[in-house]
Amino acid sequence: MSQIEHLVTLQSPNGGLSKSKAQLLYWNTEVFICNGTRFVYVFSIEKKHITAVYQFPSIIWHIELCAGSSQLYVLCAQNGLYLLEWNEQGRLLMEPSSAMNKGDLTVYQIGSHFGLLLDPSLCSFTVANEVLVVVLVQQDKWKITMFQRESLHREDLFTAPSREVKFSHSHGMNSRGLQPVLCCASLWKEKAVRTDAACNVALNAVLFTRLFGVDVAILESPMILCGFPDGQVVSFPLKSAGMHQFANQSLSKLLYHLEQPVVSIGAIKMEPCNQYAEQPSMENRACNCLLIVGQKGLIVSVTGSDNPDAVSCVYKDYKLPAPVSCTSYSASGVFCCTSSDLIHVTIPHLEKEAAASTADFTVSSCFHNIPMLVALSQASTLGDTHLVALSKRGCLMLYKVNPKRSADQQHGLNCVNAGERIKELLSGIGSASERFSALKTVADEKRGSLAKLSQAMSLSQELLSGLWTTCPVRCAIRVSWTHMLHKAYMTVYCNLQNNSDYVLEHGWTLCLLISTDPITSYTFPVLLLKSRETKEFAFPLCGQKSHSVNFPLQITCFLFYSLKGFAEHCGNPSELYMCSSYQHGVCIPVQDHVLDILQCLRLSPSAAYCSGLSHTFPEDAVQAIWKSSSESDQLGASSMTVSNQGSNSTLPLKASVRLSAVLLAHALRNEPSGRSLCCVVLHWLLADVLVKKQDLQEVRGLTPDGKEFCIRVQEVSVSHLSLERSIQAVEVQILSSYLHVVAALHLAVICRFKILLQQDEPNSDGLCQGLNFQKVQHLFTAQELLLKEVKDLRARLGMDEDIICSAAAQRLLHIYRDLRDPGLFFV
Amino acid sequence: MEVDGETEDDDCGTWWTQENNSIIRTWQDSESLLDARIRAQRRQQCHSDSFHLLQKIQGLPPAPRTLPLELTVLYNMVIIHSNTTAGGLLAEHSVPVEDALSRVIEVLGQDETLGAGRWEKILAADHSLEMTSALNRLAGLQCALWLSHGQLQDAVDLLSLLGRTPDLHNCSHKEDHLLSLIKAWKVPLEEPETILTVQTTSLMKDVLYNAAALLQGVIALNASDFSQAVIFLQEAASSLCSSRVLADIYTCLGCSFYKMAKPQVSLQYWRLALRTDFQCLSALYHSSVLYHDIGDTESELEALALLHAALENPGVDDSSRKTSFPFRTELIVSSSVLGSFIHAPSSFEVKYLMARHCLQKRSIDQAVGHYLELMRELQDRSPCQGSSSSPAPLPRIPAIYLEASAALLEDERYQDVITVCSELLDSVRHLTSGVINVDSLGSNHEKAKSMREQLNCIVWASSAYLLQGEAQGMLGDHRESITDFTRCINLLVKVQCGNSGSVDFTEYKVCGILKAAALLGRYHQFQDMGENTKALTNAKLCLQVAPAFPGATSCLLNALWTLGQKKEATSQWRRYQSNKENLHQQWEDIRGDLPLYLSLIRLRGDSMDESLIRELEDYVQNEEHKMSSAGVALLL
Incomplete structure (x- = not known):
């Protein structure tokens, strides 16, 4: 089981630890820690706390331990190399500048008298046997010099080096503050290696x-x-x-160019193909693979090939997926720290060249989501591998890794940041659900809009495809009178009926166009009209100026569906394009209605009350007053108008229409019978205003503009047309004191009958018998002349504004008088 | 810095002068210090102080009053600095000099121009006495800088300006010109000055003369103009310099005479050099080379022994010498200029030379002793100095080991031969796999290098096997010997040759000789074991591989005779007789190309066995008699 044990937390410098400066050295249950500050900490694993702290004059770049001679070499930035030596009891051989005791901890100040090589251009070093190898950085080259360790005295700071080698460096890569990495490699001998030989490889x-x-x-x-x-x-x-430059060989050799900064150089033993052999302890095994690890994740392995024909080494590149900050070499592989992972890399043993092309190196992850490590060191080599690691935040941790088991890919959560991880996950869930709900709302809205649009389209399609008569959405018009403040107002009710399967929802409006002068339009939003339901909309019909209403009125109804709301919902430009051709909405004509004067009459209380009237008509006494008032009105306006009345105000004007009884009977056969024909006719004419089925033959009332009228239906016989006998006819008499009233009613009645008779099939039997065709023809011709004259006069009237006093008007009125009484005869 | 005395005058110039003088006094005092470390520290301190002082002075705009002081301080600073750092007068020293010149021009109120024109302008103007002496000093320093960078013409120009002599004799006496100019340079008299200098101008003039002469001598020597070189060097020898430089001058003189084929004179000079300076080891080395050339091996070995002894015990370090001037020739003429004339090989190289010459001379005991010592030293000793090229570089380590084994073989120390060879083989055998085609060695550079190395390794390994086989044979272990010879041949088989045209390749020839030697070795072993047929096969192969190999024919004859194939033997004998001269010539040709360890191979049987020859002759005569008698009988 891999375990992590947190040892101690060090104070890290501002901004965290820089990667290349931290280092850990393990020696004899003590860990020497340098974390990029001026301090070297000594941590005792047994006592589990820091036992000593050494403070140096400047930031420490590199430390190296010479275990055999109990010496620690410390390189301080821009300063030089310092040496600390201990005796067997662990005391420093030389007195430090000051030593402070803080409990168990002692802080030593190391001054320049510990200095060994004070040269500000020193940037790296290593100790190899008796030789100290240092790297100096100069303007355009690196200089590696070697000193004999014995020859370095603290007193003599200007020791001449025993040897120097120079290398030039490539441009531009020196400014990153990275230091060269040194490694000493020796030939492995079977004899026991000297204990103080510091050759690491x-x-x-x-x-x-x-x-x-x-x-x-x-x-x-x-x-x-x-x-x-x-x-x-x-x-x-x-x-x-004695080995100087030979003819073909130079002393220093460029082995490889990584093209990225070098993190470490070390050697491992490649894994043999069969892993059953037990691994003996590390000291007696020679490494057969040199590894060079680059900072960007490149690992180069150098092996002596097993191929009997090859004499040179095999260089192989392996790429790690992440940049490497620090490494530690074990017997079988190298531990690499990337920014989030600690991985153990092993190189497989290449037995055959042929298989080498597909063989891949084994990268097994030991830990995931560990804090970024900046330094790593082997802690022991017995059994499980122990690693001491320093994280970026200054935490020193002990990892117990079993590399054989690490292939199990244990994704253990480090207890140090388990809590953080959970928080992270939860916040991630929260944000994800927020996003989801926002998206869901938007999606729902879109769906709703699309559903509505689809419904609207379907309904439109249905409405438009059908005929008027079978239209599922119909509206019916009726008129009623309301009284407010001693005034009567005409209200039109429009009854919208939804016989379709669709619901008329928000977005639909009912538009009514009334052909008054000027044209009036009303729009009513249909908020919700479910299937098989009706809704009624009411509007006044020119309340104040009801006298100027010219009947018949044309009322056009249509349904309008606004698409403006959609354009906002549509995020997709393609959808928007589709909408743009219907920039405002869909308009479906529903029905046309004709409102004629007969629907708007106010009948006197003796006849019946109309629907919707809240109170009864005034009585005759009131009526008398009305008449007198209207008369006075009339008199006042007499100069403007042609006298509407007859010269005799008491004698009403009369217009009559006669229809053949047979014809009427046939035409009105669908009406409920049981009454006399006259009643039926009267009821049919005033169906809208007469509700109760009464046996009436005469009605009196007021027109919309308040003028009295009387309609009488009676039976007469007409003899002048037929030869043999007289034709039974029904005569409708319209009586009023006002000519315009008579004319309007006359026109309305005639139109009605016209429509009625045009709708009906002509009944060919019996009607035309006994007609005096000559007489008819004579009448026809006479009336044709009249018609022509009327047309001319109308044309003249149209051109001529001043009609009131003109003779043409007089003539028209004259003609009309002739026509209206006796009136036309429908046969 | 302490300012001693009272300040009489509230003046920057006075303070600075006092500061300068105290620096100079400190410097002069430090000469007498014994402790090298403290002396170095003091000198370093002097340098930094003078540097700061110069900075202070140059911080203000140049004024005519302080200009002499400034120039003097600069002069002091440069000389002090070149004393405290290795490398002498460096290129960076010319920068402050240039700056100072600009300031002078500024004071003179003239326009700024480039380089050499400055001196003209400066010297053309009138100056006070102080200024003149300061300028002269600076001019001397400038000449020294130019000389150290090899800009002789600039120095000539400057000096001619100083001497106000027109550059009349341009062509013919060009070589002498510089020296004569220096001689003609009138240095203003140095009265006891208020501003102290680290070195007086007259001394500087002498040093300059010496340096110029030496430099020109070395240039002539490099240009193979030996007679001229001699003239210059003799001039240099007669002028002011330290003994070390004098020794170097004598060494160079010796080299010139040696190149002029006057060995005695050169020997004389080298001895002179050694007398002047015991540490002048290059002279010793050159003498040994001379002895070698004239064939006086005893003297050569003696010289080498002395050289080795001197290298082993370095003696007192030069840099602690107290009797050097601050401004001296060594600053101007660095050792790299003198180059190969004054370099001595390292102790390992000398040892090797001794060992090799002993071996060549066949004084085997000494050779063995030297070789073993050398090998031990190479193993144990840590690196010593020697970054510069040596006149006698070591050969490759395997070659040294092989020569040692050959010497041991000659010395009949067979067990040691086996030890040394096996040590060599342990390392070399990792590099001997793979087949080499000799043709491709000339082509691609990179591949050719590695192939050449591989070829070398094969040659070394097979040589090691050969020597081992010989040793085993000598020890009486025939089987082991045959195994070693066989391994040798197996390795050599890897070297293949595509076209027959490139057989001229030296390595290929060497491989042939090795093969022949191994085959012959096997022959001898088989013969000793009594397996005569196998011996014959090997002898036949040997003759096939290298007909000119001495002993090949005689061994074949022997084998044939032993097996009773007398007719065959006779024909071979006849063939050999006719071709004798040719074969001999061939062998002599090849022999020159062989490495030392191979050319010493004890070629058993290279001289014909006398008894065998007699038998052969008898046999031939008998045959002839038989033939004639048979012919006579037939006639009858």
């Missing part, structure tokens, strides 16, 4: 010889490998006694 003979050459291998000289921040990896021998 022992390569087997094949790899060593093939990589570095025969001369170095024979002399068993350790090689220094240096990885520069510009990606160059160079090597040169430590023992170069």
